[in-house]
Amino acid sequence: MVKSQLNEVFAALADPTRRAMLADLARVPSLTAGQLAEPHSMTLPAISKHLAVLERAGLLTRTRRGRHQICSLNPRPLREAADWLSRHERFWTERVDALHDYLVKETP
Amino acid sequence: MVKSQLNEVFAALADPTRRAMLADLARVPSLTAGQLAEPHSMTLPAISKHLAVLERAGLLTRTRRGRHQICSLNPRPLREAADWLSRHERFWTERVDALHDYLVKETP
DNA sequence: GCAATACTTTACCGTGTGGTTAAGAGTCAG
DNA sequence: CTGACTCTTAACCACACGGTAAAGTATTGC
Numbered sequence: 001m002v003k004s005q006l007n008e009v010f011a012a013l014a015d016p017t018r019r020a021m022l023a024d025l026a027r028v029p030s031l032t033a034g035q036l037a038e039p040h041s042m043t044l045p046a047i048s049k050h051l052a053v054l055e056r057a058g059l060l061t062r063t064r065r066g067r068h069q070i071c072s073l074n075p076r077p078l079r080e081a082a083d084w085l086s087r088h089e090r091f092w093t094e095r096v097d098a099l100h101d102y103l104v105k106e107t108p
Numbered sequence: 109m110v111k112s113q114l115n116e117v118f119a120a121l122a123d124p125t126r127r128a129m130l131a132d133l134a135r136v137p138s139l140t141a142g143q144l145a146e147p148h149s150m151t152l153p154a155i156s157k158h159l160a161v162l163e164r165a166g167l168l169t170r171t172r173r174g175r176h177q178i179c180s181l182n183p184r185p186l187r188e189a190a191d192w193l194s195r196h197e198r199f200w201t202e203r204v205d206a207l208h209d210y211l212v213k214e215t216p
Numbered sequence: 217g218c219a220a221t222a223c224t225t226t227a228c229c230g231t232g233t234g235g236t237t238a239a240g241a242g243t244c245a246g
Numbered sequence: 247c248t249g250a251c252t253c254t255t256a257a258c259c260a261c262a263c264g265g266t267a268a269a270g271t272a273t274t275g276c
């Protein structure tokens with residue numbers, strides 16, 4: 001039932017505008033579409049599309065209140081994405097540690 | 109210098125074939141392109157493109173050894189992606205906890 | 217040298233993304 | 247009822263993605 005969605009979630013995260021929106025929603029629990037649009041120099045239709053992408057990924061729920069569109073974050077798919085990453089983290093860490101000596105000169 | 113790359117990394121993660129490849133490389137430190145292709149019913153050019161995407165994202169390094177292309181995982185960009193997620197994790201967690209009672213019947 | 221192996225590159229195709237402008241739809245204020 | 251406000255939808259564009267088949271490039275084995 002809760003089919004993967006990982007594709008959509010990672011795809012949604014691949015755009016800086018959408019990451020900024022998610023970051024905004026992490027700070028303020030609910031924002032209107034206009035408020036989410038404001039920091040970005042972009043037309044409203046573009047914003048609306050980004051919201052649609054976030055909604056399809058299950059990251060966002062939109063509800064009309066009067067003439068405002070209230071957007072709020074649904075963090076569960078983000079947790080799924082983080083889980084996918086941490087599921088393999090042990091292996092990376094081992095390798096990162098192994099590389100540390102090797103790379104220490106490149107990363108002061 | 110280590111310019112964001114987050115876009116490319118998340119975009120790379122948005123495809124199940126590429127996630128499977130990364131998972132394979134997390135288990136086995138280095139594999140040939142052919143070995144990476146084998147589990148997927150897909151032509152080699154398609155595989156080659158996926159490898160190129162992973163390479164552009166900085167997740168993969170390819171080196172020729174004889175007529176084999178040796179692929180190995182570079183986990184650092186993955187760690188950056190995980191960092192982005194965990195940077196906001198606190199907020200999600202609060203909200204997830206708040207939702208827990210509400211959703212507990214749906215997630216046994 | 218020749219053929220097989222192991223890929224990669226080059227078109228090509230259909231679909232989706234990220235953006236625009238222009239028009240539409242729903243809601244509140246007077 | 248009329249506007250003004252807050253978005254969304256529709257139409258369009260250029261470009262990238264994910265796949266294919268066909269041709270090209272190295273490299274190894276005989």
